[in-house]
Amino acid sequence: MISQIDKVFEEAQTTISSVSSRVDFDNARSKILGPNGIFRELMKLLSDLPKEERPSMGQAINACKNKVEEMFENKLIEIEGRETTASFGQPIDPTLMPISNEEIFCHPLTKIKNRMMEIFSNLGFSTVEGSEIETEWFCFDALNTPESHPSRDDRDTFYFGKDVSIENVSKKNDEQYVLRTQTSTVQIRTMLQRKPPIRILSPGMVFRRDAIDATHYPTFHQCEGLVVGEGITVCDLKSILDFFFKKLTGENSEIRIRPSFFPFVSPGFEVDFRSKNLGKLSNRWIEICGCGMVAPNVFKNCGYVSDKISGFAFGMGIERLAMLLYGIDDIRLFFQNDTRFLKQFKLSMF
Ligand code: PHE
Secondary structure (H helix, E strand, O other): OHHHHHHHHHHHHHHHHHOOOHHHHHHHHHHHHOOOOHHHHHHHHHHHOOHHHHHHHHHHHHHHHHHHHHHHHHHHHHHHHHHHHHHHOOOOOOOOOOOOHHHOEOOHHHHHHHHHHHHHHOOOOEEOOOOOEEEHHHHOHHHOOOOOOHHHOOOOOOEOOOOOOEOOEOOOOOOOEEEOOOOOHHHHHHHHHOOOOEEEEEEEEEEOOOOOOOOOOOEEEEEEEEEEEEOOOHHHHHHHHHHHHHHHHOOOOEEEEEEEOOOOEEEEEEEEEEOOOOHHHOOOOEEEEEEEEEOHHHHHHOOOOOOOEEEEEEEEEHHHHHHHHHOOOOHHHHHOOOHHHHOOOEOOOO
C-alpha cells in the first residue's frame, strides 16, 4: 500500500510540474483530487486492508494528499503571477526612489503652487484648504457681493439648482450651491472658525462659466492670502507682496499697486509686477493680483467686532503666473496631460 501511495505522489508531482495554464491546472486538479481522482481510488483500496491497518494507511494517504494540495496552491500562485504580468507588465515597487530628480516631472501648476507655499510659509503663513462646492452666502453675500453684482449671474457662475441638497453642507432654503468662483471664500471659512491673528494661504481650484480659448478655461486655480490682526496696514500688504515677487522672479523684480474695486476689500488694489527675467515680457508691467484691506462688512459677517482688528487679502491666478514664468502661451496645455508638454518640467528645476 505504501508503495502505491508513493506512486500516486510521484504521479501527482510530475503532473503538477507540467501544468502551465489555468486549463491544465483545472484538468490536473480534477484528475488527482477530484471526486473520481486518483486519491479517491486510493481511498477505496483501504477497504481491502485488514481492519487494524486501515487507520494508519488512511493517515498516510491524508498526509500525502495535504502535500499535493499544497503543491497545487503554489502552482496556482505561480499561474496567477504570470497572468498578472501578462496583463499589467512587470510588477513595480512604487516605494523605490527614482535614480535622480532629473527624471521626475512635476506639473507646472503644482510647481508654482508649491513654490508659493514655500515662500509664504517662510513668512509664517499656513496653508488652508476650502471647499470647491460652496453656498451663495460663502461665495458672494459674506464677501459683501450683493445679489445684483454681475459675477452672480448664471452666465458667469455654475449654480446647482434650488432643489439640490448636499449632505453635510448646510444652506438656507432659498439659496443654491455654487462651484466657487474664487478662493476668497476661504477668508470667510477661516474667520468664522478662528480668532485673529490669522496668516493663511489658500491655493485651490475655482470655476467660472468662461468659453474656452487660449487664455480662458472654466476651471483654473487661484491662491488666496489673508492676514488679520492688530495694526495691519496697506504698508504690510505691499511689503509682503514685494517680498513674494522678488523671491518668485528674482531680486530685480518690482511691484506697483493701483486703486481697483473688489466688493470685499476697501480700499482695493490691483498689483502689477515687472521683472527682467521674463523673456519677451522682460521689464513690462503685468497685472497679476487683486488685493486690498478686508472690508468692515466682511469682518462683521464673520463676527469680528473689535475696532482694533484690521487685515488684508490678496488673490492671484496660478495658471497666469505659470504662463508668465514658463512662457506658456495657451492655458489649455495645463489640462491636456500631454506628456510632451509635461516632460519640460523637471522637478529639479524651478
Ligand atoms: N477674488 C478676487 C478675484 O477672483 C481676487 C482678490 C482676492 C481680490 C483678495 C482682492 C482680495 O479676482
